[in-house]
Amino acid sequence: MPIISARSVSKIYKVSEKAPGLKGTLKHFFERRIRIIKAVEQLNFEISKGEIVGFIGSNGAGKTTTLKMLCGLIHLSSGSIEVAGHNPEQRDRNFLRQITLVMGQKQQLIWDLPPMDSFRLNAAVYGLSDRETKRRINELSTMLELDNELYRPVRKLSLGQRMKAELLASLLHRPTVLFLDEPTLGLDINSQIRVRQFLAEYNYKYGATILLTSHYMGDITSLCKRVLLIHDGKLFYDGLLSDLTNKLSPYRLVKLSLTDSDSAHFVSQFGQLVEYDDHLVKLLIARENLTEVLTTILNQFKVKDIEVTDPPIEQLIGKLLKSGNI
Amino acid sequence: MKLKHLNLAYTLLSTQYALMLEYRAEIFLWAISGILPLIMYGIWSEAGVSIGLGIDSKWLFSYFVSAFIVRQFTAVWVMVSFEEDNLEGRLSPYLLQPIYPFWRYFSSHVAEQITRLPFVLLILTIIFIFNNQLFWFPSPFKVFLSIIAIFIAFTVRFLLHWIFAMICFWNDRASAIERLLLLPYLFLSGLVAPLDTFPEPIKNIALLTPFPYVLSFPAKLLAGHNVDIFNGFLNLILWAFVFFIIGFWAWKKGVRHYSGMGA
Known part of the structure; x- marks a missing residue:
């Protein structure tokens, strides 16, 4: 009730x-x-x-x-x-x-x-x-x-x-x-x-x-x-x-800390690049491909640390309201 | 009346009194600004118009000083405060509490009168020091009746203004009507000239309105002049009843139009 x-x-x-x-x-x-x-x-x-x-x-x-x-x-x-x-x-x-x-x-x-x-x-x-x-x-x-x-x-x-x-x-x-x-x-x-x-x-x-x-x-x-x-x-x-x-973001935010700074450039091609700084790469990767892409990256490159999060909701809703495209 | 209602009345009044004490300097100025009856006394006694009407200066003095006292304790500004509260959204929290907002405004007026009392006594002391030969002693019974009459007169004026304040629900700027109400109040209440000096037909018309009962009647009672006490009280109570009914009806109708502006 x-x-x-x-x-x-x-x-x-x-x-x-x-x-x-x-x-x-x-x-x-x-x-x-x-x-x-x-x-x-x-x-x-x-x-x-x-x-x-x-x-x-x-x-x-x-x-x-x-x-x-x-x-x-x-x-x-x-x-x-x-x-x-x-x-x-x-x-x-x-x-x-x-x-x-x-x-x-x-x-x-x-x-x-x-x-x-x-x-x-x-x-x-x-x-x-x-x-x-x-x-x-x-x-x-x-x-x-x-x-x-x-x-x-x-x-x-x-x-x-x-x-x-x-x-x-x-x-x-x-x-x-x-x-x-x-x-x-x-x-x-x-x-x-x-x-x-x-x-x-x-x-x-x-x-x-x-x-x-x-x-x-x-x-x-x-x-x-x-x-x-x-x-x-x-x-x-x-x-x-x-x-x-x-619904607002079919992507997940992946932060990768790499051992070799040269690899960063190659890793950035696996998703939508958000930030790229020496050993650190932030990528947006489609939710449905996440496991597959991460497995490939982990197999091909030396990864020190990895963090997977949702993009901040305030940014998503803010963007949505600002665009008025509802 | 239940104990919790008494407690509510006491708390409303004491809170409003605490608030009014914060504005004591302003209230002192308001008390001084209400000396119109004293000015009118000066004009009437100097002009000598009253001699032909069989009114002596002692009569005039007691009448206008009493009118001054009545005016001090029947001052009403609910239209202005209600309009401000409506425009600035302060009415919203009042509407969300289980108490008719009328009582908040009513208690704030009564609290203002309590705050004003010492200032009025001070002004009266000064008046009597300079006019001790015109001093008069009303009987304690008349003083008692006058206090009741003044309070009912205030209630009548408050209710009348409350009715017009309800126009704020339809029109944002209703306080202009207060100026319109001031005119009949000034001339028909006996504030500018005692009703006894009016030509008979005009006096009869004035007596059909509430205005003489909210000033002239309690003033004459306090001054110890001849006055029909029963008729005076009957009219005050009737007007209070009629205005209360209309005010409550206007509230019920008006609150449906509240737009919650500014809040």
């Missing part, structure tokens, strides 16, 4: 367009040009309880719009959505108690007060007792490695500290469905890793379902087995991340 299901979901926006300059302004004043934008078109997917699913796509693909529809912030133009047994549009209190939406570029913490004040308010909104609130804050702050920062005004916190505090505020009521929109946006590498570890721990501990969008492929590769790839509002791929890698 899926905890999230979207059936034929579409969202259409009307936006007015204005040409630049005085002429454009005057024209816009007297006659508004309205354009219909199909933000999301016929989206179908299901997510099971406890899954962590990566929602990927380029800017403007429809990821955030979909998240907003899933949590009931905006209404659908057509189709239907069910999350935790509720229709999100009705914003039923029992539904709101089960979900959270964290947006990396927006905050819910009160800017001029310490995060503790926002936590206290959230706890009251969700009807948590003082004792339970304290217990949850302690638990989550330990997981997030937050301490004295909780007593400083939000405006005085670093971006990383703020994001962690945002997560704490959003998870205080212990939601079981998490919608995360770029939760590591702008964070340094250490903070990114800490947030990822925290999300994995939270998912494991509470069996929470997580739908995550991120432009940092590190977030996706370290957390999500399954991905939804969206482009121009349409779902292009729904499946395992590893299968997507295979």
Whole structure:
């Protein structure tokens, strides 16, 4: 039984367009040009309880719009959505108690007060007792490695500290469905890793379902087995991340360290050359020929070391989205 | 009311109060900027217009100082803050929590009034030092009734502005309507001129609107003037009820159009 299901979901926006300059302004004043934008078109997917699913796509693909529809912030133009047994549009209190939406570029913490004040308010909104609130804050702050920062005004916190505090505020009521929109946006590498570890721990501990969008492929590769790839509002791929890698790249990356530098030139002819430097050769070799080609190389040349990997997924998806050839 | 609701009301209010204390200098300036009734007192007492109407300077003083107090505690800016929150996406987290966002704005206004109180008392002390001969003592019962009337008057004004704030769901820039509301409020509430000085037909028209009840009625009550207490409270409660129903309906309709801009 899926905890999230979207059936034929579409969202259409009307936006007015204005040409630049005085002429454009005057024209816009007297006659508004309205354009219909199909933000999301016929989206179908299901997510099971406890899954962590990566929602990927380029800017403007429809990821955030979909998240907003899933949590009931905006209404659908057509189709239907069910999350935790509720229709999100009705914003039923029992539904709101089960979900959270964290947006990396927006905050819910009160800017001029310490995060503790926002936590206290959230706890009251969700009807948590003082004792339970304290217990949850302690638990989550330990997981997030937050301490004295909780007593400083939000405006005085670093971006990383703020994001962690945002997560704490959003998870205080212990939601079981998490919608995360770029939760590591702008964070340094250490903070990114800490947030990822925290999300994995939270998912494991509470069996929470997580739908995550991120432009940092590190977030996706370290957390999500399954991905939804969206482009121009349409779902292009729904499946395992590893299968997507295979589909996007029918090659494997082979790094060879050779004893004899003269051999490097000959070895490079066995595949698509990526890098060639003295004793080191990097080749892309078709998956179906891999065993055969490697056997030939090992038989003909003196190889010191060998490493076979998939090409980095971020490069593959990045290339795909950039080309728009989906 | 359940204990958890009381706890929520207390936490909302105390958090908003903590926030307002951060802006105390700004609130002091807002308190000073609300001295229009005192300016009007100066104009009326100097012009001598009131003599022909049987109104003496003590009456005028108590009326306009009371109007100043009422205005201080019925200030409403929900249209501006709601519009900002809507445009900048701050409304989104409010919509995702199991509490009607109305209460957040309402509590922030009440917290602002609590923060404003010492500044208003300071201004009143200065006024009385320079006008001690016009000092008046309303009965404690009238003061008690006035406090209730002022709070309901604030609620009525808040609800009226809340209804118009809902236009933000259809039109991004709804706060311009606040300027439009200011005009009838200024002239029909008794802020610029006491209702007693209005020609009878205009006074009767004004009494059909909520404006006299949100300023003139509580001000006259506090000033110790003759006023129909039952009728005043009845009108305040009726207007509050009508605006609450319309506001809630407008919210239900409007929130369907929320586009989640900026978030």
